[in-house]
Amino acid sequence: MLTLRLYLAQRISAMLMVPFVIVHLIAMIYAIQGGLSAAEILGRTQGSAFWFAFYGLFVVAAAVHGAIGLRVIAAEWLRLARGLDLLMWAAGALFLGLGARAVLAVTL
Amino acid sequence: MPASGPTLSVAVHRGTSDGSTLRVDHFTVPAHDSQTVLDVVTWIQQNADATLTYRFACRVGMCGSCAMTVNGVARWTCRTHVSKVIRDGRLEIGPLRNLPVIKDLAVDMDPFFDKWAAAGGSHAPTATRYDPVVDIDPQAPERVAANAGIECINCSVCYASCDTVAGNPAYLGPAALNRAWTLVNDLKHADTKGVLDVVSGSGGCHNCHSIGSCTALCPNELDPLSSIAGLKRATTRRAFRGR
Numbered sequence: 001m002l003t004l005r006l007y008l009a010q011r012i013s014a015m016l017m018v019p020f021v022i023v024h025l026i027a028m029i030y031a032i033q034g035g036l037s038a039a040e041i042l043g044r045t046q047g048s049a050f051w052f053a054f055y056g057l058f059v060v061a062a063a064v065h066g067a068i069g070l071r072v073i074a075a076e077w078l079r080l081a082r083g084l085d086l087l088m089w090a091a092g093a094l095f096l097g098l099g100a101r102a103v104l105a106v107t108l
Numbered sequence: 109m110p111a112s113g114p115t116l117s118v119a120v121h122r123g124t125s126d127g128s129t130l131r132v133d134h135f136t137v138p139a140h141d142s143q144t145v146l147d148v149v150t151w152i153q154q155n156a157d158a159t160l161t162y163r164f165a166c167r168v169g170m171c172g173s174c175a176m177t178v179n180g181v182a183r184w185t186c187r188t189h190v191s192k193v194i195r196d197g198r199l200e201i202g203p204l205r206n207l208p209v210i211k212d213l214a215v216d217m218d219p220f221f222d223k224w225a226a227a228g229g230s231h232a233p234t235a236t237r238y239d240p241v242v243d244i245d246p247q248a249p250e251r252v253a254a255n256a257g258i259e260c261i262n263c264s265v266c267y268a269s270c271d272t273v274a275g276n277p278a279y280l281g282p283a284a285l286n287r288a289w290t291l292v293n294d295l296k297h298a299d300t301k302g303v304l305d306v307v308s309g310s311g312g313c314h315n316c317h318s319i320g321s322c323t324a325l326c327p328n329e330l331d332p333l334s335s336i337a338g339l340k341r342a343t344t345r346r347a348f349r350g351r
Contacts, residue, residue, distance in 0.1 A: 004344075
């Protein structure tokens with residue numbers, strides 16, 4: 001059900017997400033210390049190539065990681081034998097679409 | 109047989125995989141010092157119910173045929189003392205999990221051995237009998253890694269204990285992958301690439317969740333969990349090298 005390629009995609013996306021999650025949490029906690037408003041935060045993220053790349057890659061990694069994880073859960077807990085590929089790609093596309101929408105909204 | 113002296117209360121799962129005859133029978137069995145679970149099953153078969161079906165051969169922990177589920181945990185029954193596993197004076201004995209039941213306590217081991225073969229478990233020689241014998245350094249890292257995994261007796265305790273097998277019947281399982289890892293490290297095995305290919309497939313080593321029941325319960329104290337981790341490392345390394 002998991003092949004080497006899916007295994008590698010999930011492990012590599014997990015490794016990518018480690019620094020993303022840490023920087024994301026630190027930045028969030030740091031950013032609100034002085035009582036920043038949403039408008040002030042958007043003022044810093046909009047037009048920023050760095051934050052676009054940071055959250056863009058974060059969303060791609062999370063979509064890959066989550067979609068493969070759902071594939072495993074569907075196979076082992078729901079006992080789905082067929083449709084695993086369809087479920088995985090659909091979930092990945094959904095996560096990527098929702099994430100991309102958010103990234104574009106705060107960085108464009 | 110009326111029992112005088114201390115006794116054990118034993119529940120035994122009966123029936124076949126089709127489910128139509130499944131039931132639990134209760135027996136009172138005389139308790140003895142140093143009694144094994146296999147002794148208990150044998151006493152029941154010889155003294156209480158001759159129709160009880162179970163499998164054993166060597167009685168000394170070499171043949172790997174007597175494994176059963178004892179109080180919820182897979183054990184080799186010939187080397188498992190009742191005193192170590194009994195709870196409140198009770199024993200519950202059933203067939204191994206994850207394998208079809210033929211009858212009562214005897215399971216069909218075919219899926220287990222089929223996966224052994226499917227994981228590339230047969231040896232491919234690098235030389236013929238007419239070639240000189242190749243020296244293998246017993247201290248070579250590959251030989252040390254192979255030696256750590258070769259004492260498997262095929263009892264299927266790891267396979268029955270594996271929650272990944274329970275959730276994913278196509279998964280090759282700990283014993284077959286442990287065997288594959290010994291072949292990957294066998295300097296006299298000619299088809300290492302073939303082994304790494306089959307353990308990278310859809311039922312392969314990458315499905316392992318590293319839960320570790322195999323290593324925790326292996327009666328020969330082997331470490332299939334680390335063997336599978338070794339296969340994951342070897343296949344990953346090979347993927348990055350593009351071979």
